[in-house]
Amino acid sequence: MKLTFLGAGHEVTGSRTLLTAAGHNILIDYGMEQGADLYENPPLPLAAGEIDCVLLTHAHIDHSGMIPRLAKEGFRGPIYATEATTKLSEIMLLDSAHIQESEAQWRNRKAQRAGGEIIEPVYTVNDAQAALRLFRPCTYGPTYPILDGISISFQDAGHLLGSASITVTVTEDGSTETLLFSGDLGNVHRPLIRDPQMPVGADFVVIESTYGDRLHGPRADYAGQLTRVLQDTLDRGGNLVIPAFSVGRTQELLFLLREIKQNGRIHGHDGFPVYVDSPLSVEATNIYSGGMMEYYDDETLDLLSRGIDPIHFPGLRTSTTSQESMAINLDPEPKVILSASGMCEAGRIRHHLKHNLWRPQSTILFVGYQSEGTLGRKLLDGAKSVKLFGEEIQVNAKIEQMDGISGHADQSMLLNWMAAMTHKPKKVFVNHGSDAVTDTFAALLREKLQLDAEAPYNGSCFDLTAMQWQSLGFRTHMEKRKVSVRTNAVFQRLYQAGRRLLNVIEKNRGLANRELAKFADQVTALCDKWDR
Numbered sequence: 001m002k003l004t005f006l007g008a009g010h011e012v013t014g015s016r017t018l019l020t021a022a023g024h025n026i027l028i029d030y031g032m033e034q035g036a037d038l039y040e041n042p043p044l045p046l047a048a049g050e051i052d053c054v055l056l057t058h059a060h061i062d063h064s065g066m067i068p069r070l071a072k073e074g075f076r077g078p079i080y081a082t083e084a085t086t087k088l089s090e091i092m093l094l095d096s097a098h099i100q101e102s103e104a105q106w107r108n109r110k111a112q113r114a115g116g117e118i119i120e121p122v123y124t125v126n127d128a129q130a131a132l133r134l135f136r137p138c139t140y141g142p143t144y145p146i147l148d149g150i151s152i153s154f155q156d157a158g159h160l161l162g163s164a165s166i167t168v169t170v171t172e173d174g175s176t177e178t179l180l181f182s183g184d185l186g187n188v189h190r191p192l193i194r195d196p197q198m199p200v201g202a203d204f205v206v207i208e209s210t211y212g213d214r215l216h217g218p219r220a221d222y223a224g225q226l227t228r229v230l231q232d233t234l235d236r237g238g239n240l241v242i243p244a245f246s247v248g249r250t251q252e253l254l255f256l257l258r259e260i261k262q263n264g265r266i267h268g269h270d271g272f273p274v275y276v277d278s279p280l281s282v283e284a285t286n287i288y289s290g291g292m293m294e295y296y297d298d299e300t301l302d303l304l305s306r307g308i309d310p311i312h313f314p315g316l317r318t319s320t321t322s323q324e325s326m327a328i329n330l331d332p333e334p335k336v337i338l339s340a341s342g343m344c345e346a347g348r349i350r351h352h353l354k355h356n357l358w359r360p361q362s363t364i365l366f367v368g369y370q371s372e373g374t375l376g377r378k379l380l381d382g383a384k385s386v387k388l389f390g391e392e393i394q395v396n397a398k399i400e401q402m403d404g405i406s407g408h409a410d411q412s413m414l415l416n417w418m419a420a421m422t423h424k425p426k427k428v429f430v431n432h433g434s435d436a437v438t439d440t441f442a443a444l445l446r447e448k449l450q451l452d453a454e455a456p457y458n459g460s461c462f463d464l465t466a467m468q469w470q471s472l473g474f475r476t477h478m479e480k481r482k483v484s485v486r487t488n489a490v491f492q493r494l495y496q497a498g499r500r501l502l503n504v505i506e507k508n509r510g511l512a513n514r515e516l517a518k519f520a521d522q523v524t525a526l527c528d529k530w531d532r
């Protein structure tokens with residue numbers, strides 16, 4: 001029985017773990033890497049057709065995004081996930097496939113003009129549809145026997161609608177062992193969904209550590225912050241533009257806006273309109289309100305029992321077509337516009353920014369993390385003007401940020417989750433955190449909970465029977481240029497040869513000047529040849 005870490009080792013995205021047990025190959029998540037890529041991800045160590053099944057913790061693309069690729073390469077086994085994850089994966093994987101197709105088309109048009117190579121999309125809508133047919137919806141709680149000697153169960157991870165931690169029970173050679181995969185663990189006190197469920201424990205645990213090095217601080221008053229910004233913007237006669245991820249954050253904001261309207265907290269702007277302008281956000285909102293009783297928290301269930309829809313309210317308007325989207329900016333009435341993407345890198349939000357950034361009456365409100373290098377980050381850092389659709393746009397709008405809103409558990413919540421285990425693990429593997437954070441959190445688990453915890457690198461493999469590492473994975477940072485595993489190994493050889501050359505030069509110190517000059521000429525000629 002062994003675990004191979006194929007992604008999210010010392011980095012935050014691209015979650016993929018392979019469990020080899022009882023003669024089966026089981027993938028836990030098969031996510032796409034997003035943003036900066038720090039460490040190389042090894043390829044699957046076996047053919048896609050040899051994978052027996054996939055267990056999916058939740059629908060976020062960094063956990064699910066490469067599943068269509070697996071289908072494209074011949075995987076035909078079942079994919080086990082909760083019902084909400086299954087529904088959300090349907091819209092998210094199809095959306096991702098559309099993005100892959102249009103990106104390949106765009107690159108190929110460029111390549112054709114420049115005489116370059118034609119590429120295939122990472123996967124197509126057909127591949128995503130083939131993968132979606134493999135989903136087997138499960139519920140939280142029951143134990144599902146899925147393969148000879150293997151059973152699984154799901155518990156609420158409180159991170160996204162349907163998100164789960166998954167326990168795998170393996171019976172091999174007469175003995176039974178359990179493994180718990182945390183998936184992404186949620187923050188507490190969030191709208192709509194429940195807090196993460198505390199685990200009983202397992203023999204082996206793989207835990208995320210996104211915020212393993214920091215605390216969220218005191219509970220933030222989300223509705224209060226939103227009310228203040230909203231009142232101020234509407235009073236100035238402007239629009240409140242909120243860049244938000246389509247799935248999760250958009251619905252949380254709708255919950256808060258419903259509460260604000262219901263409690264009459266905004267004065268002088270009765271029935272102000274709220275637009276959800278993104279086809280994916282609209283679809284996700286429909287899933288969130290489609291009777292997902294199993295996933296709601298008590299507050300939401302209480303609203304429903306009183307006949308109140310938690311995320312719909314008077315003045316809510318949705319727009320899916322681009323004509324509807326353009327019409328929003330022609331209407332002068334002050335309004336709220338929720339649109340994607342959350343970091344302003346793509347999508348309709350860029351049009352709304354173009355129409356509102358120059359207006360001193362409008363406000364742009366950030367409600368999520370903005371990574372380095374994104375348009376969202378530039379605006380938060382106080383850019384005076386930004387380029388959108390080839391036009392330089394002045395930033396005259398107010399730029400605001402709502403603090404405290406996070407989808408991930410912080411350090412103390414992660415520690416509490418681990419401390420709640422009555423069945424203490426023999427070993428804990430910490431992943432899904434940026435480089436040093438995984439090590440910091442593993443050290444904390446050793447120190448505070450006396451657990452044997454380590455943060456594995458991508459490509460490492462641990463033998464759970466022999467209790468030892470079989471390989472330690474890729475521990476060097478990737479070059480800025482993306483290189484394949486094979487070229488990386490050859491490059492390492494060249495790098496070693498370069499270091500040897502320096503040693504040889506050092507050894508020849510004191511040699512006759514004539515010889516030194518000859519050597520210098522040879523090295524210079526070699527550099528001239530390759531320095532391009």
Ligand SMILES: [Zn+2]
Nearest residue numbers: 058060159184
């Ligand atoms: Zn997630």
